[in-house]
Amino acid sequence: xxxxxxxxxxxxxxxxxxxxxxxxxxxxxxxxxxxxxxxxxxxxxxxxxxxxxxxxxxxxxxxxxxxxxxxxxxxxxxxxxxxxxxxxxxxxxxxxxxxxxxxxxxxxxxxx
Amino acid sequence: xxxxxxxxxxxxxxxxxxxxxxxxxxxxxxxxxxxxxxxxxxxxxxxxxxxxxxxxxxxxxxxxxxxxxxxxxxxxxxxxxxxxxxxxxxxxxxxxxxxxxxxxxxxxxxxxxxx
Numbered sequence: 001x002x003x004x005x006x007x008x009x010x011x012x013x014x015x016x017x018x019x020x021x022x023x024x025x026x027x028x029x030x031x032x033x034x035x036x037x038x039x040x041x042x043x044x045x046x047x048x049x050x051x052x053x054x055x056x057x058x059x060x061x062x063x064x065x066x067x068x069x070x071x072x073x074x075x076x077x078x079x080x081x082x083x084x085x086x087x088x089x090x091x092x093x094x095x096x097x098x099x100x101x102x103x104x105x106x107x108x109x110x111x112x
Numbered sequence: 113x114x115x116x117x118x119x120x121x122x123x124x125x126x127x128x129x130x131x132x133x134x135x136x137x138x139x140x141x142x143x144x145x146x147x148x149x150x151x152x153x154x155x156x157x158x159x160x161x162x163x164x165x166x167x168x169x170x171x172x173x174x175x176x177x178x179x180x181x182x183x184x185x186x187x188x189x190x191x192x193x194x195x196x197x198x199x200x201x202x203x204x205x206x207x208x209x210x211x212x213x214x215x216x217x218x219x220x221x222x223x224x225x226x227x
Binding site for chain 2 (some may be wrong): 043047
C-alpha cells in the first residue's frame with residue numbers, strides 16, 4: 001500500500017517555505033525522501049529511521065512521527081534548484097529496509 | 113563521487129523482442145534494485161537482488177523479466193518478449209547494506225520505448 005503525499009503540487013517564489021507531507025495507513029519504521037527533476041533519476045535526500053527524528057540536507061529538513069505514521073519534509077528559503085518532484089518512499093512489510101514503495105509525488109515549482 | 117551507471121540511455125524495440133538493460137552499481141554496494149517509472153507516474157519497485165539471488169520481487173516482475181549479475185560489476189534486467197506497456201523509464205539502484213545503511217542510489221535510467 002503506497003504512502004499518500006500532500007499537497008500534490010506547490011508553487012513558490014524564491015525564498016518562501018514549503019511543507020510536504022507523507023502519511024501511511026501502515027506502521028512505518030523508516031521514511032526515505034527523494035527529489036526527481038524532470039527527465040532525471042531520483043536523488044536521495046535523506047532517510048529517517050527513528051520516530052520524531054529530524055534530519056537535514058542543506059535547507060531541507062524532515063521529521064518522522066511513528067505514532068502518526070507520517071513524515072514531513074520542510075523546505076526553507078526555497079531556491080530555484082529545489083524545483084522538482086519530491087517522493088517519499090517507505091519500505092514494505094513493517095521493516096526499515098528493502099524495496100521502497102513510493103508515494104505519488106509532490107511537484108514543487110519555485111519561481112524567481 | 114561514485115555513481116550508478118546505466119546503458120543504454122534510450123532503447124527502442126519492437127513488441128515481442130527481447131531487451132537487456134545494463135547497470136553498473138556502485139562498486140562496494142551489495143544490494144541491487146530495479147525500479148520502473150511509466151511517464152508521468154510514480155516510481156515502482158520491480159525486484160531486489162542480493163548475494164546472487166532475488167530477494168524480493170513485485171507482481172509486475174513476472175516470468176517475462178529476469179535479472180542477472182553476470183560478473184563482478186554488471187547487473188542486468190532482461191525482458192524476454194516486450195509489450196507496449198513495458199514502455200517506461202527503468203532505474204537501477206544500489207545500496208551499501210540492507211539493514212543499517214539503507215540509502216538507495218539511483219542510476220540515470222534507461223528509457224525503453226516499445227513500438
